[in-house]
Structure formats: C-alpha cells, structure tokens
Amino acid sequence: MILPTDIPTRAEIDRLLEHRSPSSVSIYLPTDPASNGEAERIELKTLAAQASSQLRETGAGVRVVRQFEDEIGYLFDDGEFWRYQARSLAAFAAPQWLITFRLPNRLLSQVEVSDRFYLRPLLRTLTFPHVAFVLALAQGSVRVIEVTPDLDPARIDVDDLPSDVAGAAGKSSIADRAPTRRLQGSEGQKVRMRQYARQVDRAIRPFLNGLEVPLILAATEPIDSIYRSVNTYPHLLAQGISGNPETVSDAELAASTRTVLDDLYAAQLHDLKELYGRRSADGRALSDVAEVARAATFGAVETLLVDIDAAVPGTVDDQTGAVTFARTATGNIHDVTDEIARRAWLSGARVLAVRDRDIPGRGAVAAILRYAP
Numbered sequence: 001m002i003l004p005t006d007i008p009t010r011a012e013i014d015r016l017l018e019h020r021s022p023s024s025v026s027i028y029l030p031t032d033p034a035s036n037g038e039a040e041r042i043e044l045k046t047l048a049a050q051a052s053s054q055l056r057e058t059g060a061g062v063r064v065v066r067q068f069e070d071e072i073g074y075l076f077d078d079g080e081f082w083r084y085q086a087r088s089l090a091a092f093a094a095p096q097w098l099i100t101f102r103l104p105n106r107l108l109s110q111v112e113v114s115d116r117f118y119l120r121p122l123l124r125t126l127t128f129p130h131v132a133f134v135l136a137l138a139q140g141s142v143r144v145i146e147v148t149p150d151l152d153p154a155r156i157d158v159d160d161l162p163s164d165v166a167g168a169a170g171k172s173s174i175a176d177r178a179p180t181r182r183l184q185g186s187e188g189q190k191v192r193m194r195q196y197a198r199q200v201d202r203a204i205r206p207f208l209n210g211l212e213v214p215l216i217l218a219a220t221e222p223i224d225s226i227y228r229s230v231n232t233y234p235h236l237l238a239q240g241i242s243g244n245p246e247t248v249s250d251a252e253l254a255a256s257t258r259t260v261l262d263d264l265y266a267a268q269l270h271d272l273k274e275l276y277g278r279r280s281a282d283g284r285a286l287s288d289v290a291e292v293a294r295a296a297t298f299g300a301v302e303t304l305l306v307d308i309d310a311a312v313p314g315t316v317d318d319q320t321g322a323v324t325f326a327r328t329a330t331g332n333i334h335d336v337t338d339e340i341a342r343r344a345w346l347s348g349a350r351v352l353a354v355r356d357r358d359i360p361g362r363g364a365v366a367a368i369l370r371y372a373p
Contacts, residue, residue, distance in 0.1 A: 005086045005148075006101045007212075008122065016092060016099075016117050017342045019140035024061045025051045025068060025093040026118040029109045031102070033151060033200050034116050037082025040089070048072045049112045051093075054113035064095050069250050071098040086171060087149060088125075092117050104131045120338055123345075124308050124353040128265050129213070132237075136245035137219040137227055137241070139193065142200055144207075145250050153254035160164045161203040165189075190222060197227040216257050218245040219303065239263065269358050272303065276360045276368055284369040287361040290323045290337060295367055296320030296340045299347035303368040304340065308353045310364035312336040316343075337364050 025085075027047050031040045043293065048069065055065050071093055075081065086102040093099075093317070105125045111116040132351075133156070134145040141164060144156040162168040215233055217224060218241035241256045244350070279285040286292050293316050295301050313329040313334040326333045344367070345351045360366045 005104050005131065007103065007125065007131075008101050013119070013122070013126070014346065016119055016122075017346055019094065020115055021094045021116060022058070022115045023055055023064045023095055024114055024117050025055070025091075026112045026114075027051065027089075027091040027093070027110075028107045028121050029089050030106055031085040031087060031089050033085055033087070035085065037079070037085065040085060041076055041082060043109060044072070044076060044089075044091075047109060048076075048190075050111045051113055054111070056264045058113060068093055068111045069097050071096070073211070074098075075100065087151075090122055104129055106149065114334060116342075118338065120306070120308055120335075120341065120353055123306075123341060123351055127352045127354065128261075130258070130261055132214040132216050132257050133208070134216050134218055134257050135200070135221055135227075135243070136253060137197075137200065137217060137223055138244060138246045139196075139223060141246055143245075143250075144204060145253060145258040147254045153250040155250065156207065158203050158207055160199075162196060162199045165196040166194055168192070168199045190226065193223055193226050194230060196267070197223065197230045200227070201230055201232055205232060208235075214238055214261065216260055218243075218248075218253055218256070220244050237264065271353070272305065272352075272368070273358075273360055275303075276366060279368050283372040285360075285367065286369065286373075287359075287363045289340070289364055291373075292365045292367045293336060293340050293343075294321035295322045295369055295373065296343040296347065296349070300369050300371060300373065301344040301347065301349040301367045302370045303352070304344040305352050305354055305359045305366045306337050307343050307356045307359055307364045309356065310335075310337045312364050316340070340365055344346075 029040065029043045029047060052065055052069060059171060072154055075098060086104055088105060088107040090101045090103055090105040091098060101122070103125045107121050130149045132147050134147060136143045136145060142161060144158050146154045146156055212235055215236045217227060217236065219227060220243065224240060237260065239260050241253060241260065245253065264339055276285050286295060296304070297316065298321065312335055313327060313333055314323055314325040315333055316336060316339045323336055341351050356362050
C-alpha cells in the first residue's frame with residue numbers, strides 16, 4: 001500500500017504562516033493507514049468539539065462557530081477521504097475554509113484556537129520526513145519502492161519503466177559481441193546500460209515531479225555510476241545502498257533506507273552545529289530567545305533551529321522584535337518560539353524543528369545569521 005501523503009510546499013506553508021484571523025483552528029491527530037477511518041473520525045469529532053468550545057470562550061460569534069462545524073462536518077462525512085490516510089492528519093480551519101495535510105510522521109492529538117495557526121508540528125514533518133523512494137536498479141531488473149516510517153515498503157507502478165538492459169536496447173541479450181560500429185564487448189554493454197539508465201530516468205521523472213522526497217539508489221557498479229551520470233532528479237542522495245538489489249527483499253532495502261536517512265539527518269545536524277560554532281566566533285550566531293527574535297524580525301536569520309517541545313509564552317513586537325515574556329499562552333499571548341519561526345521562515349530562512357539535544361546550547365532556539373548584528 002502506497003502511503004498517501006500531502007506534505008505541504010513552501011508556498012502552502014507561507015500561506016498558513018501569513019494567515020491572521022481571530023478564529024483560526026489548528027488540529028492534529030494520529031491516523032492509521034490500515035484503518036477504515038472510523039477511529040480517526042471519532043477522534044476528529046472529539047477534537048472539533050474542543051475547538052468549538054474554545055472558539056466560544058474566545059468570543060467567536062454563533063455564525064463563526066457554525067461555519068467551523070460545517071466545514072469539519074463535510075470532512076467528517078467524506079468517506080472517500082478517510083479511506084486513504086497516512087500517519088497523521090493536520091487540519092487548519094478559518095471561517096469558510098479548511099485545508100488538510102496527510103503526514104508521514106506520527107503526531108500527537110492536539111487542538112489550538114488562536115488568531116494564527118499552530119505550525120510547529122508541521123515544521124517537524126518538513127525537517128525530517130523520514131520518507132524516501134528507493135530505485136533498485138540492476139541489469140536484469142528495476143523496481144521503485146516507497147519507504148515510510150513504521151509501515152511495510154510499497155512498490156510503485158511506474159508507466160514506461162523498462163524491464164532490463166536488454167529490453168531497453170531492443171536486444172535479447174547485451175552480451176552480443178557483433179561488431180556493429182562501437183556497440184561491442186564491454187564498451188557496448190556500457191552504452192546499452194546508459195540507454196537503459198536514461199529510459200529509467202525518463203520514466204520516473206513524471207512520478208517524482210514536484211516532490212522533494214529523497215531518492216536512494218540501490219545498485220552495483222558500473223550501473224550505479226552510469227545512472228548517476230544521467231539522473232535528472234535533484235534529490236537523488238549521494239549515499240546509496242550497495243550490493244545487488246536483486247538478491248535482497250523490499251523489507252531489507254527499506255531497513256537500509258532508514259539507516260541512510262538517519263545518517264543523512266545526523267550529518268546535517270552535525271554540520272549545522274559545526275557551522276554554528278564557526279559563526280559564533282564571528283558574531284553571527286545567537287541562542288538567546290530575545291536576541292533571536294530581534295534578528296528574525298529584521299530578516300537577519302539564515303538558519304533557525306527551534307525546539308519542537310519548547311514552551312516560551314509571550315509576544316514579539318511587530319516593529320522592533322522586542323520580546324515580552326508571560327507565564328502562560330492565552331488570548332493574544334502566543335509561544336515566542338513559534339513567532340520566531342514564522343518570521344524567520346517568511347524572510348527566507350531555513351527553519352528546522354528539532355529536539356533540544358540537537359540545538360547548540362540546549363536552549364529553545366539557535367540561529368545562524370546572514371550577517372553580524
């Protein structure tokens with residue numbers, strides 16, 4: 001079963017972050033791809049009731065509450081929608097509209113009503129989605145596999161995918177040594193492998209277009225290098241899976257894929273920590289919440305690390321970026337780290353929602369700056 005996901009694009013995140021309405025509802029709930037959707041519907045109904053109660057408490061009128069309940073009701077009654085779920089569902093509602101995303105990461109149930117959407121869990125999904133496609137490529141076979149967290153791998157049917165090198169070349173065998181120009185011997189075999197690799201690349205590109213999901217190549221030499229030389233998908237990882245993919249199962253490839261992704265994310269965080277250390281020496285790194293808030297307000301943040309579990313109630317001045325801390329987040333008082341993340345993202349910064357152990361100094365935020373303050 002292919003995991004149906006709707007990971008948001010940067011433009012969609014921009015729209016959500018720019019949104020302002022006194023009756024904005026954010027709902028997250030875990031879902032099960034193998035479920036018939038009934039348990040998830042019940043959970044959504046419970047969370048929606050909480051949201052309606054919070055809307056009334058914040059002073060929303062009867063019409064606004066009814067509009068929200070109508071939109072959720074349409075979603076609740078959409079049986080086809082509930083047939084195809086991922087690991088979590090994120091729903092964002094404002095008067096007269098509702099947008100949902102099916103996410104590969106498993107998130108906890110929560111609901112928040114505010115004048116803006118609560119997006120930090122969604123940013124965590126974008127930071128480390130743990131989703132990838134595997135291209136298992138050999139001379140005699142090719143298959144594409146989707147790997148997601150906690151689920152069995154799923155094979156993808158790709159139109160016009162060649163079956164093997166010989167078929168791609170229109171031959172019964174690539175061992176043909178007939179002296180037809182230069183297509184003979186080992187040199188001829190490599191030419192035919194290149195033809196094969198190009199056909200594979202052309203076949204999978206329509207499927208991958210618009211995605212930013214890592215593609216991991218499982219192959220041996222020389223076809224590994226040959227495919228990489230003709231690949232046009234920008235998210236093919238440099239690290240692949242070695243060995244002949246014809247001798248391993250999809251489950252074994254999925255296990256190796258998760259190791260590759262873990263290594264990738266660990267390397268990214270290691271590189272960021274080292275860069276943070278170097279920039280600190282140049283006065284271009286900050287970890288104090290108030291200082292980072294000012295930098296984000298003025299578009300000075302290049303990369304932001306934010307603790308997904310942090311709770312720093314307060315407000316950030318729209319003009320100066322000055323922070324006023326509070327004891328609890330109520331009414332117009334929000335989480336300062338969320339607002340920092342919003343401002344950094346909208347200024348074009350790279351924003352990573354991580355655990356506190358992955359933030360230099362183990363604070364709520366850490367920022368690498370575009371220039372020294």
